[in-house]
Structure formats: C-alpha cells, structure tokens
Amino acid sequence: MHIFLIVAIVVSIAFVIYENRSAHFSIFWIAFILLLPIVGIIFFLLLGKNHHRSLLIRPDELAKLNALRDQAVGDALLSLPQGDKYQKLAAMMRNANDAPLLGGNKVDIYTEFSPLFESMLKDIEAARSFVHIQFYIIENDEVGRRLSDLLIRKVEEGVDVRLIYDSWANIFVSRRYYSLMRKHGVKVQGFMPFYPSFFRGEANCRTHRKIVVIDGHTGYTGGMNIARRYRDGINNGPWRDTHMRLEGPAAAQLEVVFLSDWRFCTHELLDEPKFFPLQAIKLSNNQAITQIVTSGPIGPWDAIMQGMVNVCEQSRRYLYIQTPYFTPTAPVLMAIQNAALAGVDVRLMVPSTADRGAITRLASQSYFRDLIPAGVKIYRFNKGFMHAKTIVCDDDFATIGSTNLDPRSMEQNFEVNAFFYDSAVACRQRDIFLEDQQQCTLVDPEEWLHRSPLQKLLESLARLLTPIL
Numbered sequence: 001m002h003i004f005l006i007v008a009i010v011v012s013i014a015f016v017i018y019e020n021r022s023a024h025f026s027i028f029w030i031a032f033i034l035l036l037p038i039v040g041i042i043f044f045l046l047l048g049k050n051h052h053r054s055l056l057i058r059p060d061e062l063a064k065l066n067a068l069r070d071q072a073v074g075d076a077l078l079s080l081p082q083g084d085k086y087q088k089l090a091a092m093m094r095n096a097n098d099a100p101l102l103g104g105n106k107v108d109i110y111t112e113f114s115p116l117f118e119s120m121l122k123d124i125e126a127a128r129s130f131v132h133i134q135f136y137i138i139e140n141d142e143v144g145r146r147l148s149d150l151l152i153r154k155v156e157e158g159v160d161v162r163l164i165y166d167s168w169a170n171i172f173v174s175r176r177y178y179s180l181m182r183k184h185g186v187k188v189q190g191f192m193p194f195y196p197s198f199f200r201g202e203a204n205c206r207t208h209r210k211i212v213v214i215d216g217h218t219g220y221t222g223g224m225n226i227a228r229r230y231r232d233g234i235n236n237g238p239w240r241d242t243h244m245r246l247e248g249p250a251a252a253q254l255e256v257v258f259l260s261d262w263r264f265c266t267h268e269l270l271d272e273p274k275f276f277p278l279q280a281i282k283l284s285n286n287q288a289i290t291q292i293v294t295s296g297p298i299g300p301w302d303a304i305m306q307g308m309v310n311v312c313e314q315s316r317r318y319l320y321i322q323t324p325y326f327t328p329t330a331p332v333l334m335a336i337q338n339a340a341l342a343g344v345d346v347r348l349m350v351p352s353t354a355d356r357g358a359i360t361r362l363a364s365q366s367y368f369r370d371l372i373p374a375g376v377k378i379y380r381f382n383k384g385f386m387h388a389k390t391i392v393c394d395d396d397f398a399t400i401g402s403t404n405l406d407p408r409s410m411e412q413n414f415e416v417n418a419f420f421y422d423s424a425v426a427c428r429q430r431d432i433f434l435e436d437q438q439q440c441t442l443v444d445p446e447e448w449l450h451r452s453p454l455q456k457l458l459e460s461l462a463r464l465l466t467p468i469l
Contacts, residue, residue, distance in 0.1 A: 009037050012044060028464065056298045056414075057260045057269075064271040065256045066098060072216070072276035073249035076104045078289060086397060086421055089310045093293050093419065097303040104279075105248035105288045107425050109400070110222070111388075111432060113230040116243045117143070123214045123245075124150055129274060130160040132258045134191075134211040136402070137225035138165050140177040144226050148181050155185035162187040164261055166207045189265045191414075205297045208402050208413035210243070211258050216277045219251035220244065221292075221416055222400055223389050235353045237384030240436065242322070242400050242429075244418060246290065252276055253292040257416055288422035295403070296414035304403050304417050305410040308391060309335040315393045318345040320433045322388040323405040326350050326364045327466040332405060333370060340374040349436060351387070352380040362462035369456075372445045379440035386436070389417075392429040397421060400429065407466055 016029045029044050057065075070077060078101045080087040093099045110116035124131050131154060138144050151161050163181065165173075167190035178188045191207040212220040222243030224230050233239045246254070255275055263269050295304040312319060312335035319339050326348065328336070340346040348371065354361040368378055389405075392398040401417025403409045420426065 009033055016044065056296065057263045061263060061269050061271070062098065062256075062260060064269070065259055066100075068271065068273060068276040069100075069252045069256050071273075072252050072278055073100075073102060073104075074279075076102050076249040076279070078103045080289075080421065085314055089307060089314065089419075090291060090421065092310065093291050093303060093307055096301040096306065097293050097295075099291045099293045099303070099419075100253065101289060101291050101421070102249040102253060103287060103289050105246055105250045105290045107247075107288045107290070107420070107422075108245040109425070109428055109432065110224075110243045110245070111240065113224055113239065113241065116220075116224060116245075117146075117226075117231070119245060120212060120220055121146070121150060123218050123220075124154065124212075127154055127159050127214050129215045129277070130162075130213075131215075132162050132211070132213045132255065132262075134164040134207065134209050134258055134261060135225050136166045136206070136208045136210065137169050137227055138163075138173070139170075139225075139227035140173050141228040143228050143231055144177065147226055148177065148186075151186050152181060152184040160187075161185070162189070162258075162262060164189050164191055164207065164258070164265060166191045167193045168206055189262065191261070191265055206413050207261065208409065209257070209261070209294075209416045210402055211254050211416060213251055213255045213258055216255055216275060217247065217251050217279055219246045219254040221246070221254060221402070221418060223387055223402055233384050234355060235385060237353070240381065240384050240386050240388060242388035242390050242432070244400055246418065248287065249279060250290040250292055250418065252279070254416075257292065257294055261414070288420050288425050290422075291419040292416065293399075293401075293419055294414070294416050295410070297412050298414075302410055304401070304415055305329060305332060307417075307419060308332060308399070308403075308405075311391060311393055311397060311399070312336055312339045314397075315339050315344045315346075317394050318347070318430075319394075320347045320349070320390075320392045320430065321405070322349045322386060322390045322433065322436070324351055324355075324385070324387045324389070325360060325404045325406045325409075326367060327360070327406040327463070328367065329407055329410050332410070333367065336371065336376060337374040340371070340376045346371075346374075346376045347379060347433075347437070348376055349379045349381055349386060349433065349440060351385050352382050352441065353385055355385055355387075359462045359465060362459045363466050366456075366459035366463040368443060368448055372443070372448060378443040378448075379437055380443060381436060381440050383439035388436075390429055390433070392426050392433060395426050395430060396423050398426040398429040 080090045223241045224243045390400045398420045399417050403415040
C-alpha cells in the first residue's frame with residue numbers, strides 16, 4: 001500500500017511538472033499532493049489537468065461556420081488601418097481566436113436585469129426561424145419558467161429552439177425543468193454532463209458563457225444569468241451587472257460560438273445557411289466596430305487574457321476595470337501595475353460584499369497591496385453586489401462579457417467577451433463606471449497598507465488557494 005502511494009505521488013508530481021503551467025500553479029499542486037497525498041491526487045485529477053492540447057471543434061468544421069458567417073456579413077468584415085492604436089490587438093485576436101473585426105453593429109448596454117430580460121423576451125417572441133440560448137445558470141424559479149414557457153410556445157409556432165446549460169452549475173436544478181422543455185420540442189443540452197466530465201478530469205472546465213442569438217441578426221451576451229437573484233439581488237442589496245444587446249454582424253459571430261459549443265456537446269455540426277441569414281448592413285461612424293472573443297481550457301491560446309493585457313499596455317489616459325472576483329493571473333496583475341506606474345489613471349472597482357464566501361474575498365484583498373503602491377485607485381461598491389465584468393480605456397475601447405479577473409475565468413472556464421473599438425460604446429461604459437463610482441468607498445492607501453498582521457496573514461493564506469477558487 002505504501003509503495004503504491006509513493007508511486008502515485010511521484011507519477012502525479014511528474015504530471016504536474018509535465019503540464020508546464022505557471023510556477024504558482026505547479027507549486028500549489030505539488031505542495032497539495034505532498035501534504036495530503038490521496039486528497040491532493042484526487043483533486044488534481046478532477047480540477048488540475050491541462051486540456052489546452054484539445055480542440056473544441058475540428059478546424060475544417062470551424063472553417064465551414066466561418067465561411068457561412070463571412071458570406072452573411074459581407075462588407076462588414078473590416079481591419080483597422082496600420083498605425084491605429086489597437087491595430088495589433090485586433091490582429092492578434094483574429095489570429096489567436098478566429099475573431100473577425102465586424103462593423104455595422106447597434107449596441108445597447110443594460111445594467112439591470114429586468115429591462116434586459118424584458119428586451120430578450122420581446123426579441124425571442126418575435127423570432128421566426130431559430131433561437132439559440134446558452135447560460136451558465138438557468139434556475140427553475142419564476143424567472144427561469146418565464147423563459148422556458150416562451151421557448152416551448154415558440155417551438156409550437158415552428159421556431160427551431162436550442163438551449164445549452166452548464167451541467168455542474170445547475171446540478172441542483174430539477175431535471176423535470178429540462179425534461180419538460182425537451183418533451184415539447186426544445187433541444188436542450190447540458191454542457192459536460194456530470195458523470196463523464198467527473199471521471200475524465202474535466203469537472204473544472206465549465207461554460208461560463210451567456211449567449212442568446214435570435215434569427216441570426218440579434219444577439220445578447222454579458223455577465224447576467226437566468227435566475228431570480230439577478231432580478232431581486234442578494235445580501236439585502238441589488239444585483240449590479242452589465243449585459244448587452246447586439247444587433248448586426250456581431251450576432252453572426254455569437255452564432256459561430258454557439259454552434260461550436262453545440263458541436264462539442266452533441267457531435268452535431270449545424271452548418272446550414274439558415275443560421276447565417278444575409279444581413280443588410282449600413283456601415284457608418286455610429287455603428288460599433290466589434291470583435292467577439294472567446295477563451296477556454298481547450299485550444300492553444302488564452303485569448304481574452306492576452307487581449308486584456310494588451311489593452312492595459314495600450315492605455316494612455318485612463319483604465320477603468322470592474323470585476324466581482326479579483327485574483328488576477330500574473331500577466332494581468334503586471335499589466336495593471338505597469339499602466340499605473342506609467343501615469344495612467346487606473347481604477348479598479350470590486351464588490352464590498354461577496355457571494356462566494358470569505359476565502360475569495362480575502363484572496364482578492366491580498367492583491368490590493370500589489371496595486372496600491374503602483375498608484376491604482378481601488379473602489380469598493382456598496383450598493384448591492386457588483387458582478388459586472390468590464391474594462392474601458394481612453395474613450396476609444398471597451399470590453400464587456402462573462403470573464404472575471406481570476407484564474408478560473410482566464411484558464412478554466414469557457415468565456416466570451418465583446419471587444420468594442422468605438423468611442424460611443426466606450427464613453428457610455430465610462431459614464432456607467434463613474435455613476436457606479438458614486439456608490440463606492442475609495443480604499444484609503446494608508447489605512448489599507450497598515451492593517452493588522454493577522455488580517456494580512458489571512459489574506460495571504462487565502463491567496464495560496466487561488467488556483468482552485
């Protein structure tokens with residue numbers, strides 16, 4: 001028994017080293033396995049494996065979807081001119097992520113759930129061909145049932161409806177909720193179902209994406225899920241989030257993302273022209289240039305993280321960041337520090353309350369002492385729970401999506417963000433940030449840096465757990 005355990009420990013540590021991950025990640029897992037061998041090995045097999053050598057969809061299949069998209073959007077396919085501030089960023093996202101730069105988009109930003117939900121239901125009500133929906137959380141409450149009732153009714157009207165939900169995030173949702181939709185013709189698929197993903201060591205690879213595509217020309221994405229708490233709030237305060245409605249070519253790229261995930265879940269490639277209808281597009285200065293960027297544990301690049309690092313490097317005047325969970329990867333942390341040290345007005349907004357528990361909050365606070373000496377201003381949002389995931393820079397760039405500034409989002413989850421190269425969207429997001437700032441408390445640098453040694457110790461201990469938070 002002892003020999004078997006020693007062999008298991010040696011093999012597991014060799015696996016950790018072979019993964020070639022960050023030093024922080026590798027040291028955490030090696031220490032975990034040495035201190036608690038059986039528990040550490042089990043947790044590593046379930047949560048720690050690197051899947052970047054896999055592919056979500058075969059390249060030739062993705063090429064078919066991209067060709068249909070290109071045909072549908074036509075002249076909306078753009079490129080930024082040489083010398084443009086973000087030309088290299090846009091090119092990098094295209095090369096690393098198959099993310100085209102698309103013009104001719106109308107963008108509406110929502111910061112409250114109810115207006116967003118009513119708009120989404122109205123668009124679904126008007127659907128004539130298909131509705132494709134993907135959410136991390138869809139709960140069986142009155143909010144979730146309003147959606148499911150509408151989807152069932154649309155199927156009865158002849159509309160093709162598909163829905164992807166994350167299997168682990170919804171593990172306690174009654175199976176009858178999904179069965180009822182299936183019974184009435186909604187094509188429902190759980191992402192990485194419990195048993196196969198558990199035994200393949202993929203339990204930590206979740207779809208955190210929020211996508212709705214209606215008839216190929218209207219899409220939604222952002223930070224909100226489908227549940228009552230997004231409408232009513234938590235901890236006796238409102239839920240503050242950011243979501244978008246996109247009308248135009250960007251919806252076609254959201255459709256590529258959805259159909260790629262559908263292929264991954266079901267092994268069914270839906271490469272039909274009906275999912276990419278031709279779009280009448282008027283390119284003008286007031287229609288946002290957009291890239292839909294994805295990332296996940298499958299594929300060679302961490303594209304969203306790479307894009308965010310590049311944005312920090314390109315910032316010249318200001319960089320405003322909102323995130324509910326701030327336990328950044330080393331490249332993101334350094335990029336934020338470098339921007340502040342270069343004289344950029346860097347502001348970070350995080351919630352003053354937590355929905356994941358004390359350990360996540362303590363781990364997040366441990367990074368404040370890395371930022372404050374560099375000149376980063378840290379704002380703690382007091383009016384409910386801040387769940388928005390946004391970055392806005394210099395009145396000319398903004399990104400809004402599902403990606404948190406933590407290792408889970410950057411390296412483990414399947415995420416989606418919209419990158420906007422547009423002054424109108426950027427200025428709107430800047431104004432939203434400044435409005436939220438009125439509901440915040442600015443962290444006092446002197447007080448924060450002189451907290452008690454016990455508080456600092458607790459934060460540092462929590463920080464060690466960031467690879468599995």
